[in-house]
Amino acid sequence: MSTAPDNTLSGFGDYFDGARARVQRVAVTVFPDKVMFEPAEGKPVIWRADELRALPDQADRTGIVLYRAGDKLARLAVPDETIAGALRANAPQLTRRPPVENKGRIAGWALGAVASVALIIFVLVPIMANQLATRLPPDGEKALGDATYEQIRTALSEGDFVPLETCEAPDGLAALDAMIARLDPGDDLPYPLEVSVLDHPMANAFALPGGRVVLFRGLIEEASGPDEVAAVLAHEIGHVVNRDPTRDALRLAGSVGVLGLLFGDFAGGTVVLVLANQLINAKYSQAAESGADEYAHALLTDAGLPPSALGTFFERIRAEHGDAEGITAHFSSHPQMTARIEAALAADAGRTAEMVPSLNRSQWRAFSRVCGGAEGSGEDSAHEKAPASAQHWQDGDES
Amino acid sequence: MIFHPLKTDYAGRGAPMFRLALKTGLLTVLTLGFYRFWMKTRMRRYYWSAIRPGGQPLEFTGTATEMLTGFLTAVVFLAFYIGIVNLLLMFFSFSLFAGQAPAYVVSFVGLVPLIFFAQYRARRYIFARTRWRGIRFGLEPGVKGFVWRSILWWSATVLTAGLLFPAQVWSLEKYRTDRTWYGDAQFAQGGDWKSLFGAMKHVYLGAAIAGGGAAAEYFLEDEIWLVAIAMGAVWTALGWAYWKAHRFKRLTEQKTVAGAGFRCTPRPGKLVGIYLGGSLAISGILFALLFVFGIAVGVLFGVVDEDVLEAGMDITDLAQLPAWMGLVAGIFGYFTVFLFWGVLKEVFITMPIARHFAETTEIVNGEGLSAVRQRDRDDFVEAEGFADALPLGDGI
Numbered sequence: 007m008s009t010a011p012d013n014t015l016s017g018f019g020d021y022f023d024g025a026r027a028r029v030q031r032v033a034v035t036v037f038p039d040k041v042m043f044e045p046a047e048g049k050p051v052i053w054r055a056d057e058l059r060a061l062p063d064q065a066d067r068t069g070i071v072l073y074r075a076g077d078k079l080a081r082l083a084v085p086d087e088t089i090a091g092a093l094r095a096n097a098p099q100l101t102r103r104p105p106v107e108n109k110g111r112i113a114g115w116a117l118g119a120v121a122s123v124a125l126i127i128f129v130l131v132p133i134m135a136n137q138l139a140t141r142l143p144p145d146g147e148k149a150l151g152d153a154t155y156e157q158i159r160t161a162l163s164e165g166d167f168v169p170l171e172t173c174e175a176p177d178g179l180a181a182l183d184a185m186i187a188r189l190d191p192g193d194d195l196p197y198p199l200e201v202s203v204l205d206h207p208m209a210n211a212f213a214l215p216g217g218r219v220v221l222f223r224g225l226i227e228e229a230s231g232p233d234e235v236a237a238v239l240a241h242e243i244g245h246v247v248n249r250d251p252t253r254d255a256l257r258l259a260g261s262v263g264v265l266g267l268l269f270g271d272f273a274g275g276t277v278v279l280v281l282a283n284q285l286i287n288a289k290y291s292q293a294a295e296s297g298a299d300e301y302a303h304a305l306l307t308d309a310g311l312p313p314s315a316l317g318t319f320f321e322r323i324r325a326e327h328g329d330a331e332g333i334t335a336h337f338s339s340h341p342q343m344t345a346r347i348e349a350a351l352a353a354d355a356g357r358t359a360e361m362v363p364s365l366n367r368s369q370w371r372a373f374s375r376v377c378g379g380a381e382g383s384g385e386d387s388a389h390e391k392a393p394a395s396a397q398h399w400q401d402g403d404e405s
Numbered sequence: 406m407i408f409h410p411l412k413t414d415y416a417g418r419g420a421p422m423f424r425l426a427l428k429t430g431l432l433t434v435l436t437l438g439f440y441r442f443w444m445k446t447r448m449r450r451y452y453w454s455a456i457r458p459g460g461q462p463l464e465f466t467g468t469a470t471e472m473l474t475g476f477l478t479a480v481v482f483l484a485f486y487i488g489i490v491n492l493l494l495m496f497f498s499f500s501l502f503a504g505q506a507p508a509y510v511v512s513f514v515g516l517v518p519l520i521f522f523a524q525y526r527a528r529r530y531i532f533a534r535t536r537w538r539g540i541r542f543g544l545e546p547g548v549k550g551f552v553w554r555s556i557l558w559w560s561a562t563v564l565t566a567g568l569l570f571p572a573q574v575w576s577l578e579k580y581r582t583d584r585t586w587y588g589d590a591q592f593a594q595g596g597d598w599k600s601l602f603g604a605m606k607h608v609y610l611g612a613a614i615a616g617g618g619a620a621a622e623y624f625l626e627d628e629i630w631l632v633a634i635a636m637g638a639v640w641t642a643l644g645w646a647y648w649k650a651h652r653f654k655r656l657t658e659q660k661t662v663a664g665a666g667f668r669c670t671p672r673p674g675k676l677v678g679i680y681l682g683g684s685l686a687i688s689g690i691l692f693a694l695l696f697v698f699g700i701a702v703g704v705l706f707g708v709v710d711e712d713v714l715e716a717g718m719d720i721t722d723l724a725q726l727p728a729w730m731g732l733v734a735g736i737f738g739y740f741t742v743f744l745f746w747g748v749l750k751e752v753f754i755t756m757p758i759a760r761h762f763a764e765t766t767e768i769v770n771g772e773g774l775s776a777v778r779q780r781d782r783d784d785f786v787e788a789e790g791f792a793d794a795l796p797l798g799d800g801i
Contacts (some may be wrong), residue, residue: 020461022539027588027776029461029538061464063425063447065416065455069460079779081539082463111786112474119484121476126488134489138496146499153505260492264484267794 025081131260173203180375181369215252216249232365237316241278242300411768417455467534475788521555523791533783545584571601589775590663604651607644660795664773
């Protein structure tokens with residue numbers, strides 16, 4: 007390498023003409039506005055400074071590999087640091103990227119991909135899920151529900167992959183059984199109803215395929231009495247009878263993989279989590295909600311319970327927590343809800359007094375402590391504490 | 406004239422790799438994975454240019470937009486398979502067997518040919534976008550033959566409990582190598598199906614020791630045989646490093662192109678050292694990072710509530726933080742670990758391994774290479790979309 011008086015630098019480089027795999031050692035001269043080198047055969051090659059481009063993200067930081075804008079094959083590798091530095095200083099567009107080719111084709115495929123994914127997730131999968139949901143035999147539905155249930159419990163646990171605890175205080179479960187007996191859907195279900203309580207503070211409940219209904223501890227704490235829980239239970243039973251959760255679970259089975267495909271392994275786990283959450287807070291269609299409401303209405307009336315409890319409960323939670331809270335968002339999609347509450351209240355007005363609540367006091371007290379936690383809400387627990395059962399619960403706390 | 410072997414230099418360095426991997430990884434996280442095609446392209450450019458046979462760097466000429474297009478192409482086909490077919494499988498699985506296991510099995514079996522398909526097509530794309538001395542590599546079309554051979558060989562491997570694995574590796578490698586080109590020069594894979602069994606000897610031996618120990622433990626009910634099981638397991642693990650080094654050596658030394666051959670001297674001990682040292686470094690740095698993160702949360706908490714700074718930190722104070730703050734800290738911590746784990750793996754494992762294989766490989770009798778002529782561009786729309794969309798591991 008030498009510095010000539012006329013502001014030029016010279017040294018050597020390796021030239022690859024892109025036609026043959028030979029290494030051509032060439033003398034390279036860097037002028038302020040161009041670089042010149044002379045291959046063994048042929049004329050000297052001149053690349054203007056503004057045409058010079060460098061290969062990006064190269065491991066070798068001392069030298070530089072150059073090409074001429076528009077020329078995809080020929081390369082000039084200059085190993086010397088000083089010359090590379092001079093080139094970097096002289097060439098104004100060294101790091102400019104070649105223009106993106108085939109923009110139209112990329113846009114076409116992108117559109118095709120989006121359209122096909124949208125078609126599959128929003129049209130084909132829901133249609134198929136609708137058709138298949140009613141054709142699934144009871145055993146299959148139960149298995150599907152069990153599998154989904156485990157996934158949801160794991161998703162709800164806080165990150166540590168140990169499924170969320172179910173609440174199993176024996177007295178509380180006995181009370182729950184009494185409530186279920188009152189609300190027996192009978193021949194509407196080909197399988198027995200299986201209700202469990204999850205130890206989670208969310209005021210929510212959801213139904214799964216195969217007769218599984220899940221109540222959250224938060225819902226029981228929020229309820230002012232057993233009839234409100236019974237009303238929610240009846241509504242969820244309505245979903246089960248109408249096969250809404252089966253539709254949802256099948257739709258989920260079709261969508262999870264497709265979304266995971268789009269996001270790659272990068273966020274696949276998160277997608278599954280979000281969708282599981284979606285299932286819990288399932289926004290069924292308005293028709294499905296009305297269907298479940300109607301069913302609940304009939305079921306509660308048959309059981310001699312006030313259907314209005316359903317409405318008053320959601321109204322109260324909505325007033326307390328706003329619409330964003332799981333279950334209110336779930337039910338607030340009913341435009342006819344307010345009307346229904348009023349109608350139900352009017353219908354009940356004369357009868358409420360004669361009605362036998364779905365659980366008696368001690369049953370309700372036991373039920374509201376099914377998770378072994380704090381006092382249940384509602385007027386009953388405020389007074390009249392049976393010492394024996396209090397003792398029982400203290401024991402439960404310690405274990 | 407004696408032609409000296411062309412040694413391979415390796416120009417990759419830890420610090421620049423760390424910066425590149427961190428920057429591109431961060432962008433990938435921030436764009437919900439969308440940047441990953443750019444990340445992959447840039448990382449490959451770096452890895453390729455680090456390998457310099459005869460002092461001349463390899464060049465990766467693939468582009469991110471090309472990979473994005475390929476991915477979208479694959480999505481159009483795969484979304485149908487994964488959405489509709491899986492839903493039907495799920496339905497029949499629950500209808501007929503009251504469980505989801507059959508659906509998973511059938512779904513996976515259905516994907517297997519697609520995985521082999523994706524492997525071959527990905528390699529074709531990568532070779533078509535790799536150059537050395539300005540000349541393109543290439544892999545001939547031939548995916549059908551590769552898929553059925555892979556299915557047969559993998560079935561044989563599974564049926565023989567892995568005994569035929571080395572024969573499978575050699576055979577599938579021969580299929581691909583014989584269809585690989587450097588410019589107008591065709592590669593040839595020498596050797597035969599028995600070539601790789603020697604490289605597997607320590608794995609067989611370790612497995613035999615562990616298996617024998619397990620059998621003895623079972624029948625003699627003497628706990629001393631647990632030692633044999635442990636010894637066998639360690640032997641197998643070390644034997645796997647021996648397999649990796651010697652598989653590479655044997656396969657590469659039996660390849661020829663344009664009259665040139667290769668000489669490789671990778672050392673299994675070095676590979677073990679890289680894995681052990683790298684894992685230690687990674688876990689050490691991740692722990693340090695978590696520690697710093699914990700302190701940062703503490704300081705943040707102190708800023709929120711000055712009383713705490715005066716009273717001193719207590720772990721129970723954390724419970725009083727607003728819930729959203731805990732959530733944000735959790736998400737931030739998760740992605741930080743996720744990100745740094747990937748970055749550190751490149752710096753401490755992937756790159757040192759690539760360096761070792763590169764630096765212990767040289768080209769012999771390379772005088773014919775200069776006469777190799779350019780080959781036409783393989784305009785390959787689908788790129789490696791299927792390999793991208795299917796979980797094929799991190800192989801670069």
